[in-house]
Amino acid sequence: MVARRATVRDMRRSNRAVLLSKIYLEGPLSRHELTQLTSLSPASVSTLVAEFLEEGIVEEAGSVESDGGRPRILLQVAPTFGHVIGVDVGETRVTVELFDMSMAALAKADYPIESQPLEPNATVRHVLDGISAVIAQAGVAQSGILGVGVAFPGVVDTGEEGLVHAQTLGWADGVPMGAMLRAGTDLPIHIDNGAKTLGQAEMWFGAGRGTQHAVIALVGSGVGAAVVAGGASYRGSRSSAGEWGHTTLVYGGRTCRCGARGCLEAYVGAEGILDRYREANRGRAAQGIDEESAIGALIASAETSKTAQKILTETVGYLGAGIGALINLFNPERIVLGGWAGMALGTRWLPQIRAAAAEHALQQPFSQATILLCELGPDAVALGAATLPVARLLADGGLRLAAGSTPAGVRGPRVRRLTAA
Ligand SMILES: [Zn+2]
Numbered sequence: 001m002v003a004r005r006a007t008v009r010d011m012r013r014s015n016r017a018v019l020l021s022k023i024y025l026e027g028p029l030s031r032h033e034l035t036q037l038t039s040l041s042p043a044s045v046s047t048l049v050a051e052f053l054e055e056g057i058v059e060e061a062g063s064v065e066s067d068g069g070r071p072r073i074l075l076q077v078a079p080t081f082g083h084v085i086g087v088d089v090g091e092t093r094v095t096v097e098l099f100d101m102s103m104a105a106l107a108k109a110d111y112p113i114e115s116q117p118l119e120p121n122a123t124v125r126h127v128l129d130g131i132s133a134v135i136a137q138a139g140v141a142q143s144g145i146l147g148v149g150v151a152f153p154g155v156v157d158t159g160e161e162g163l164v165h166a167q168t169l170g171w172a173d174g175v176p177m178g179a180m181l182r183a184g185t186d187l188p189i190h191i192d193n194g195a196k197t198l199g200q201a202e203m204w205f206g207a208g209r210g211t212q213h214a215v216i217a218l219v220g221s222g223v224g225a226a227v228v229a230g231g232a233s234y235r236g237s238r239s240s241a242g243e244w245g246h247t248t249l250v251y252g253g254r255t256c257r258c259g260a261r262g263c264l265e266a267y268v269g270a271e272g273i274l275d276r277y278r279e280a281n282r283g284r285a286a287q288g289i290d291e292e293s294a295i296g297a298l299i300a301s302a303e304t305s306k307t308a309q310k311i312l313t314e315t316v317g318y319l320g321a322g323i324g325a326l327i328n329l330f331n332p333e334r335i336v337l338g339g340w341a342g343m344a345l346g347t348r349w350l351p352q353i354r355a356a357a358a359e360h361a362l363q364q365p366f367s368q369a370t371i372l373l374c375e376l377g378p379d380a381v382a383l384g385a386a387t388l389p390v391a392r393l394l395a396d397g398g399l400r401l402a403a404g405s406t407p408a409g410v411r412g413p414r415v416r417r418l419t420a421a
Pocket residue numbers: 245246247256257258259260263265
């Protein structure tokens with residue numbers, strides 16, 4: 001049997017993390033509710049809340065009547081305790097936004113990307129320029145910025161180097177974005193895949209709220225998923241888990257952007273839908289200046305065009321089959337469908353998508369899952385990215401870190417050891 005060792009310091013940090021996460025994600029809450037919602041004793045809750053209030057990370061937010069007793073004071077994380085920055089590195093633009101702790105957006109900077117494929121040094125420059133610009137715009141002190149979250153398309157290795165593998169950006173071999181950004185700023189940099197950060201935002205503030213097991217299924221030009229199991233993001237060994245779009249729907253089927261054949265993305269991704277329509281429509285494409293307007297036009301013509309109707313009915317079926325596979329694999333409480341194309345399809349045909357998922361999933365797990373649409377909209381990637389430094393703050397129990405600290409360095413020296421059986 002392995003002896004379990006914990007230091008007083010670790011214990012205090014983990015208790016603070018539990019309590020602060022509850023207050024942030026489910027607050028405002030009273031001390032009484034915090035005791036009921038955590039395994040902490042009333043005395044511990046009281047002591048830790050007093051610390052949070054003294055540090056200014058938590059503030060009082062009114063009170064509620066209690067049965068016969070004194071009114072109970074409600075607590076929330078103070079919106080102005082600190083600020084966070086979120087960056088969405090997209091295929092066509094870099095968007096940088098600054099938020100307070102309540103995730104109210106206070107400043108925004110946008111940089112269109114002129115040259116394709118995207119050049120790594122130009123990307124770093126846009127991100128760093130954007131950070132300076134939003135700090136100046138919001139008029140906040142750099143010392144009050146808790147960190148910067150940066151979301152990329154593709155597979156993001158969240159290790160020290162922060163390698164980003166993005167075939168669509170021409171970065172197939174991996175670019176050390178984490179290291180390059182850290183070389184240009186003293187602020188703590190956190191990077192991740194855009195679908196995963198959007199998934200975290202939906203879990204915290206959107207349609208995933210209140211669940212522990214969910215899959216955020218995103219359909220845009222590309223198709224991906226963020227899998228949340230037991231409240232934590234499922235990443236796999238090197239962070240690429242959730243590439244739902246590249247699971248095989250049709251063996252030997254249509255060629256996908258990834259080079260394989262028959263991927264789900266080649267059928268339900270925006271490009272796949274538009275290609276299938278053009279082929280069925282004797283080479284005539286759906287009208288629109290870009291993919292988004294073409295998909296909109298195609299959906300609008302579903303009533304009048306037999307070809308459009310056929311393609312979209314099949315798309316709904318394919319999407320339902322893909323969702324059925326997610327239900328069978330992960331047994332989620334909730335599937336949250338989003339991404340701009342997913343929203344467009346789901347707004348019109350959610351009942352049909354549910355029915356198609358039912359046909360392709362096992363009965364029991366299907367009956368345990370609800371299928372909803374994303375609530376934050378497809379433009380919430382920068383907001384999602386900004387949840388990365390907040391997640392670090394919560395995990396760290398609100399104990400602020402020096403710039404550039406790594407998770408391994410968070411614990412610090414072990415000053416005193418307690419040995420438990
Ligand atoms: Zn593929």
